[in-house]
Amino acid sequence: MDVDHPGRTVGRGIMCVWTHAAKIRIAENVIRGASRNGIEAFDNFTGPDGELEIVGNNIITSKEGIEYPNPLTPNGIAAGWFLDTKRGASAEAGAPPVVSRNRVEVRGDRSIGIALFANNAVAACNDVVLAGGEDAMGFVQTGSFGFFMNNRVRGIGRYAVYAAPFEAFRAAGNTFAWTNIERFDPVRGTHYFAGNGNSVLGDPGAVVDKGVGNRLLDIRPCSLPGIDPEEDWEPIEDMP
Secondary structure (H helix, E strand, O other): OOOOHHOOOOOOOEEEOOOOOOOOEOOOOOOEEOOEEEEEEEEOOOOOOOEEEEEEEEEOOOOOOOOOOOOOOOEEEEEEEOHHHHHHHHHHHHEEEEEEEEEEEEOOOOOOEEEEEEEOEEEEEEEEOOOOOOOOOEEOOOOOOEEEEEEEEEEOEEEEEEEEEEEOOOOOOOOEEEOOOEEEEEOOEEEEOOOOOEEEEEEOOEEEEOOOOOOOOOOOOOOOOOEEEEEOOOOOOOOO
16 A cells, blocks of 8 residues: 555455455555555454465554554554454364465554454464564564464564453463563563463563563473483283
């Protein structure tokens, strides 16, 4: 999108909303200048056999964006359930989003790299660059039991990871494993937790914890030993 006033333009690179029984795969796209969300996939009732996968996209937002329905804009990827969070938080919501191998650069003062509104979401191997203002955030998770692994956040922003409840979503029991924050300059902290029972694996940086039972586990990525045992070894066949 190339307009003179992106703050007055609802520009979405790819928008997928209110589908039913769908298998959604948004992959390998190049998106430039979106003034709201580079990729937006909200309230899609996929059903038990559906899927929602966002993989391998390259996104750079505009420097300003339309502040509707909230002033957090322009954003890279937004997925899950935003309009009907009660249904989205239920067991019948369908397939949670799987977001992987995306390169996202957000340039707004209050941009979000990747925002997920879903339980059981997965985000792995994404590269987020915060190239705008001090209120930008890398990852936002409102749902519970999500798994975030081997993501990277660079640039300057309020938080690299922000997990907080939103309407029916409780932001509890998520795992954030080995987030690379070596080149992230935090304004307030690296991780923010307003929900309970979340875990950070690896270097947590500066954590702001407003919840209960959140854990910081200094577990580094590891490689397993060779497959050959050191001594003679046979499987036990008479296990109870």
